Amino acid sequence: MSILIKDLVKCFGTQNAIDSVSFEVKEGEIVGFLGPNGAGKSTTMKIATCYLTPTSGKVKINGLDVTERPEEVKKLIGYLPEHNPLYLDMYVREYLTFSGKVHGLRGIGLTARVDEMIRLCGLTKEQNKKLEALSKGYRQRVGLAQALIHDPKVLILDEPTTGLDPNQIIEIRNLIRSASKDKTVLFSSHIMQEVQALCDRVVVINNGKLVANDQIESLKLEENKAVIIKVEFSDAPAREGLSVIDGINKVEDMGKGIFRVEADANSDVRPAIFKYASDNDLTLVGMQQEEASMESVFHELTKPGQN
Amino acid sequence: MLQIFVKELNGFLNSLIAYIVISVFLTGIGLLTWVFPDTSVLEYGYADMETLFSLGPYVFMFLIPAITMRMFAEERRSGTIELLLTKPITDWQIIIGKYLSGWVLVAFAVLPTVVYFWSVWQLGDPAGNIDTAGVIGSYIGLILLGGIFTSIGILSSLVTRNQVVSFIIAVFLCFIFYSGFSSLAAINVWGPGAVLLEQLGILYHYNALSKGLIDTRDLLYFVSVIMAILLFTKMILGSRRW
Numbered sequence: 001m002s003i004l005i006k007d008l009v010k011c012f013g014t015q016n017a018i019d020s021v022s023f024e025v026k027e028g029e030i031v032g033f034l035g036p037n038g039a040g041k042s043t044t045m046k047i048a049t050c051y052l053t054p055t056s057g058k059v060k061i062n063g064l065d066v067t068e069r070p071e072e073v074k075k076l077i078g079y080l081p082e083h084n085p086l087y088l089d090m091y092v093r094e095y096l097t098f099s100g101k102v103h104g105l106r107g108i109g110l111t112a113r114v115d116e117m118i119r120l121c122g123l124t125k126e127q128n129k130k131l132e133a134l135s136k137g138y139r140q141r142v143g144l145a146q147a148l149i150h151d152p153k154v155l156i157l158d159e160p161t162t163g164l165d166p167n168q169i170i171e172i173r174n175l176i177r178s179a180s181k182d183k184t185v186l187f188s189s190h191i192m193q194e195v196q197a198l199c200d201r202v203v204v205i206n207n208g209k210l211v212a213n214d215q216i217e218s219l220k221l222e223e224n225k226a227v228i229i230k231v232e233f234s235d236a237p238a239r240e241g242l243s244v245i246d247g248i249n250k251v252e253d254m255g256k257g258i259f260r261v262e263a264d265a266n267s268d269v270r271p272a273i274f275k276y277a278s279d280n281d282l283t284l285v286g287m288q289q290e291e292a293s294m295e296s297v298f299h300e301l302t303k304p305g306q307n
Numbered sequence: 308m309l310q311i312f313v314k315e316l317n318g319f320l321n322s323l324i325a326y327i328v329i330s331v332f333l334t335g336i337g338l339l340t341w342v343f344p345d346t347s348v349l350e351y352g353y354a355d356m357e358t359l360f361s362l363g364p365y366v367f368m369f370l371i372p373a374i375t376m377r378m379f380a381e382e383r384r385s386g387t388i389e390l391l392l393t394k395p396i397t398d399w400q401i402i403i404g405k406y407l408s409g410w411v412l413v414a415f416a417v418l419p420t421v422v423y424f425w426s427v428w429q430l431g432d433p434a435g436n437i438d439t440a441g442v443i444g445s446y447i448g449l450i451l452l453g454g455i456f457t458s459i460g461i462l463s464s465l466v467t468r469n470q471v472v473s474f475i476i477a478v479f480l481c482f483i484f485y486s487g488f489s490s491l492a493a494i495n496v497w498g499p500g501a502v503l504l505e506q507l508g509i510l511y512h513y514n515a516l517s518k519g520l521i522d523t524r525d526l527l528y529f530v531s532v533i534m535a536i537l538l539f540t541k542m543i544l545g546s547r548r549w
Contacts, residue, residue, distance in 0.1 A: 049393040053548040074395040081393075085386030087314075089322060101310040102394045146390075 001027050001062045001076065001184045003048060008057035010043055017043045019208040020057070025224050033188040035205040041188040042082050043304060044205070045158050048186070049079045052119035061154055075103070078152035082142040082159050082243040088132035092123055096145055103150035117145040121175060137168035141175065148179055155180060159189035161194060173197060192295045195228050219297050226271040227264070231273055232286035233257040241280065245272045257285075309397070311404025312411075315378070319412055328370055332416040335366050340423060350448030354431035359420055360517055364485055364509075367413070367456050374412055375460025376470045378405045379544075383468040398544045402457060403535060406461050413453035417446070448516035451529035452509055456481045458536040465543050484532075485509045490527040534543030 003025040010018040018040040025031045035041050039279040046052045048059050050070040059066045061073045079306060087095060096114045105113055118127050121141040126134055129195045131142060141161065147155065158225045173194060176187070189195055195202055196216055204212040212219060231242070235257060242259060250262040263269040270287060275282040319325035339346045340358045348358060370420040382388040391401060424442055431437050454476075463477035464470075488508025505511050509532075512525040 046389070051389055051393050051547070071395055071397070074393060077393070079390075079393050081386065081389045083386060085390055087318075087387055089318065090314075094317075098310060098314050099394075102396055104395070271490070 002060075003136070003154060003156075003186055004058070004060040004063075005044065005048070006058045008044065008047065008059060009055045010040070010047060010052065011055045016208050018047075018054075018205075021205060021208070021210045023203045023210060023213050025184055027184055028182060029201065030180055030185040030187075030199050032199035032202040033186055033205075034190065034192075034195060034202055034298060035188075039205045039302070040208040041205065042158055045079075045156050045186070046081075047190065049077055049156055050074055074118075075150070076152055076154050078147035078150070078155045078298070080143045080147045080160055082162075084160075086131050086139060086142060089130065091130055092127045092134070092142055093118070095142065095182055096149060099146040100149045105150060113149060113151075117149055120148070120179065121145040122171070137164055137171065140164060140168070144172070144175060144179070152184055155183050155185045155187075157185070159188050159190075161191060166197065169194070170199075190298075192298055200206055204298070204301050208254045211301045224302060227262070227269075228290040229261045229263060229270065230254075230286070230288045230290065231259045231261055231284070233259075233277070234283040234285050240274065242273070245269060245276055247272065308396070308400040308404045308407075311391075311401055312408050315405050315408035316411065319374075319408065324374065325412055325415070328374055328412060329416045329419075332366055332370055333419055336363060336420060348430070349429060354427050354436055356423060356427055356442055356445070359423060360449060363417075363449055364452055364513070367453055367549050368478060368481045368485065370416070371409070371413060371456040372460045372463065372474045372481065373455065375409050375457060376474040377464065378475065378491055379465040380410070380468050380470045380473045383503070387486055392547075402461065402540055402544065406457060406537060409457040409460065410454050413457060416448055417449060417453070423458055438519060441517055442519075444519040444521055445517040447521065448513045448525075451516075451526070451533075452485070454533050455484060455509060455529060455536070458533045459484065462536055462540045462543070465540055485513075 005024070008018050009016065020258050021040070021044065023031075033041050033044070043052065048061065048066060052065050052071055053067050061076055064073050064076075066073050087098075090098070093114060096117055097110065100113055102108045118124055121144055123138065123141055123145065126138050131139065134142065144157075144160065147157070156194065157176065161172050164172060168292050169191070176185070177198060187198070201215055201217065202212065203210065238259045242248060242261060247267040248261055248263045252260040252262075254260055261269070261273070272286065272287070274281075274284060319328075323542075336359055338354075339362050340348055344350050346362065348354075348356070350467045379388070382391065392398075424437075428437055430436055459480045460473075460477045463480065464473045466476065467473050486508065489505050489510045492505035492508075497504055506528075509529075512528045515522060515525050
């Protein structure tokens with residue numbers, strides 16, 4: 001059960017929403033799909049779930065082409081669309097039963113599956129409520145429950161945690177983690193910690209183009225070619241004094257005696273900075289080496305004007 | 308298809324829509340048939356149900372678009388259409404399921420008026436002095452007319468995500484299909500084409516059925532108009548893929 005996207009192009013009018021994107025999600029893998037708003041994440045997912053058809057290129061789910069055999073593909077996929085649309089006038093149990101029936105579940109099997117989803121998604125207390133009476137976090141759980149009702153092998157989740165409070169985010173994340181055992185998962189997000197916590201690999205797109213497709217660790221390494229050190233003095237020295245130190249490429253004055261120093265990754269310049277301070281009778285109050293976070297990687301990859 | 312049908316019908320029954328539609332139709336038709344002196348059977352003096360069958364279509368013209376206006380418009384506005392279209396069901400199953408649920412609701416509204424037939428039957432002098440064949444033909448015509456109006460309503464619901472716009476388009480199209488063609492045909496410019504134009508309208512075939520003559524040509528007209536409109540609906544629903 002894999003997702004294969006090859007040379008995918010989607011045009012809306014004259015605008016290319018997706019421009020020749022290719023990547024693969026292998027069986028059992030959890031892949032985070034990143035990109036700024038409007039980058040084409042949702043469009044890609046809509047094509048993979050047979051809602052839209054590509055202008056050109058192929059999307060294959062488990063080897064089945066989404067344009068040629070949509071009926072079979074739809075059976076394999078559990079999909080949670082962006083903004084989690086729900087029939088708000090239905091009851092939780094009624095809605096899950098309906099979703100199960102649409103997927104061809106019947107009788108005892110259906111009831112058992114609905115019960116299991118209610119238990120798994122923590123909806124036991126809410127199961128007899130109307131969907132419109134539920135809070136956003138619970139609605140999201142119902143959305144996930146409906147995507148999982150037929151035990152799909154491929155799970156496509158479009159921003160499953162957007163708009164939730166931090167506690168709910170953690171709950172939904174745990175839910176995704178426990179539900180996605182032995183499943184192939186593609187989920188989009190712009191919360192970096194989430195991607196770090198859940199994914200094996202990330203795919204980043206920007207302006208409809210693929211900009212990265214790699215393990216999180218190797219992406220971070222790539223970003224770490226230069227080391228950023230924040231140096232703080234109690235009284236401000238001249239900027240030029242710092243930049244002459246061997247290994248320092250760039251010094252940025254942040255004001256109030258704080259400098260942002262960019263240095264080569266393979267040489268540790270911290271002792272040299274300390275020595276410089278003591279030689280010039282400066283009081284060094286802080287020195288901190290920044291780790292490249294997923295945020296800065298994201299920021300770097302999706303800078304406007306890139307590609 | 309069955310799941311969509313059941314879901315939509317439950318939606319009608321769980322909200323007020325079904326009860327309001329049925330009670331408004333019955334109250335309106337009841338007042339016209341028995342109370343308002345201008346149209347009342349009691350004042351008219353003849354044992355027939357002309358009032359129900361001539362005014363029923365005009366009541367439907369407003370009630371049916373009100374039933375169907377939310378069917379696709381609401382799904383598109385709330386985004387649930389995406390959910391529905393990514394489930395393993397075909398476009399046809401969605402359309403037919405929604406269509407049948409609307410039509411069944413219309414049939415539920417018409418069903419209680421069978422009591423009127425019994426009443427008028429009893430009021431006849433002697434009892435039973437009523438054109439039974441005409442009444443049966445008219446009922447078939449009214450239900451089929453409801454079928455066309457429902458399909459027009461579904462189509463209008465799909466072309467916009469605004470329910471009010473959908474309602475207005477549907478009322479207008481129902482009017483054109485019902486009596487618009489006959490009225491247009493009355494303009495003295497068509498020559499021999501006037502008959503053809505009149506035959507395009509529902510009224511021509513509806514009147515033919517209400518004479519008690521159940522002609523396959525008239526039935527075929529109703530069935531083919533419904534199918535054509537639903538086919539058009541299917542094309543519009545499929546147009547997202549273009």
